Amino acid sequence: MKIKQAVRETMEQAGFDLGYWNEVKDINLLTYLNYCKDKAHTKLDKSKVYKDYVDALEYIKSNYEIGSNKNNKVTDALEAFHDDAESSMVKRFWERYDDNDDDDDDDNHATTSTQQGKSLNVNYNKHPKLKNYCRKLRELLNQNSEQLSQQGRHACNMLEWNIVDYEIFSKIIIPGKIPELPNISLLSLNLKNTLAALKRKDQRFDPLIKIMQSLQEKNKISDNSEWFGKLYQWSYQLYSSTKYYDINITTVIRAISAVFLYIPPSPHIDEPENHIKMELWAKIFSAVFSLNYDTKLAPIWEFTHLISGQGDKGYSISDFAAVVVDQDEGQYPFFLAEFASENAATHKDKIVVVSEAAYELGRILVTVKNLNEWEVNEIRFHVATVGGTTINLSTITPIFNEECSALIYVYRNEHTFNLRHSNSNMESNVLEALRxxxxxxxxxxxDGIRIKTILNRNYKVRDTVSNLRNALPNLPLTPEKSRVSKGTYTPPPHRVNYIFQNLD
Incomplete structure (x- = not known):
């Protein structure tokens, strides 16, 4: 919102910070709070920040004619102020800000300048292979390499939630125990109708039409517009490793349009997390997870996990969840995502989303009666950490040994997609979005539909009693905290000192 010169001069004289007001495109309280947080050298005073925000809006409003575009914008922002202040996103901003005020590291429990001790109690009788795993973690913690030491701390933090890191664990267990994900299939769509729908929009989409045609010519996507195209795909799959997957026109258009039309925020304002959520990821996730009613899959923003029932301290909120709805209308996530700003040195919410997934996996396993070993090990839970236009996707898989009544979760990185490889090569960005x-x-x-099927299956399918309930882990009652990124590695004085009980 470019402010005219005369108003800028008087605002500067009045002591207003023009860094936000002269650059912002979409005025709202949340973007203003993020701007203030990044510019502040001392702790923000909530009441003062709110007063400055309202005063600036009133000042700008008084300097523009009623009915003008800028007058209308600030009037709308003023009218929305009280609702914005009570919104879940603003409340969460203050929760994160208060939680992270003294935290400048990459481990959720390192909040003081004195190194803390934390015991890890593992049942090696039930999980004998974890003994070698924990020895490996102890080695990593003592490494001089910052990267390896950090890997060890993160793995220890996950172990508190009964989760092992596949990259480390696979060297100890039989790798074939966890099946590899299939390769991503080649997207198949009705290209003729897709291009026709894009042409009906407006001329802005003419380059996107050419991109889709180019991708088809390069065999990066497959056209199933005609019957012989479908026949070719079917026969080709019989003799090739290439597989095809059909996606409807509406989903494709919504996703590629979001990537094609996405405009990054002004570099002068650090608001990428919320801007990118609304302008890019919300459109893609809604397109993908809003399936027909019969599937009972749904996208939910700001999903609450009631981890311990301890009032305000016993819940956690995921930025995004895709859920299945069971026959009793209960909501069970199968995909969780946490967002960070694009310029974060390292994503601080990995342990947050992983711990939330462990809790939700426990909910699923305790809800369904008499799950056997095969049914449990077929479940796959998906998590994502999103930084700017890049999304890293991982899986968490339960490994249940019914005979030993032992259950562990395995975390594994799967894929990374960058939807803005290059501003000058939109074709690669669109292809990445399609993949x-x-x-x-x-x-x-x-995998979500598989979980829904398990949740809704006939409870009398087996007469025997499963050992699963006895194998379910006792997870922490305190949720992991989301924090602001302030550095890639934790300074040694702030690191948690993990102590492995009964390891030697």
């Missing part, structure tokens, strides 16, 4: 929605629809949604 992403294929992965989400073909693999992630399929």
């Amino acid at each position: 992403l929605i294929t992965y989400l629809r073909e693999i992630v949604c399929a």
Whole structure:
């Protein structure tokens, strides 16, 4: 919102900070709070920040004619102020800000300048292979390499939630125990109708039409507009490793339009997390996870996990969840995502989303009666950490040994997609978006439907009693905290000192 010169001069004289007001495109309280947070050298005073925000709006409003575009914008922002202040996103901003005020590291429990001790109690009788795993973690913690030491701390933090890191664990267990994900199929769509729909929009989409035609010519996507195209795909799959996956026109258009039309925020304002959520990821996730009513899959923003029932301290909120709805209308996530700003040195919410997934996996396993070993090990839970236009996708898989009554969760990185490889090569960005929605629809949604089937299955399918309930882990009652990124590695004085009980 460019402010005219005369108003800028008087605002500067009045002591207003023009860094936000002269650059912002979409005025709202949340973007203003993020701007203030990044510019502040001392702790923000909530009441003062709110007063400055309202005073600036009133000042700008008084300097523009009633009915003008800028007058209308600030009037709308003023009218929305009280609702914005009570919104879940603003409340969460202050929760995160208060939680992270003294935290400048990459480990959720390192909040003081004195190194803390934390015991890890593992039942090695039930999980004998974890003994070698924990020895490996102890080695990593003592490494001089910052990267390896950090890997060890993160793995220890996950172990508190009964989760092991596949990259480390696979060297100890039989790798074949966890099946590899299938390769991403080649997207198949009705290209003729897709291009016709894009032409009906407006001239802005003419370059996108050419991109889709180019991708088809390069065999990066497949056209199933005609019957012989479908016949070719069917016969080709019999003799090739290439597989095809059909996606409907509406989903494709919504996803590629979001990527094609996405405009990054002004570099002068650090508001990428919320801007990118609304302008890019909300459109893609809604397109992918809003399936027909019969599937009972749904996208939910700001999903609450009631981890311990301890009032305000016993819940956690995921930025995004894709859920299945069971026959009793209960909501069970199968995909969780946490967002960070694009310029974050390292994503601080990995342990947050992983711990939330462990809790939700426990909910699923305790809800369904008499699950056997095969049924449990077929479940796959998906998590994502999103930084700017890049999304990293991982899986968490339960490994249940019914005979030993032992259960562990395994975390594994799967795929990374960058929807803005280059501003000058939009074709690669669109192709990456198409590969992403294929992965989400073909693999992630399929795993969600599998969980829904398990939740809704006949409880009397087995007469025997499963050992699963006895194997379920006792997870922490305190949720992991989301924090602001302030550095890539934790300074040694702030690191948690993990102590492995009964390891030697």
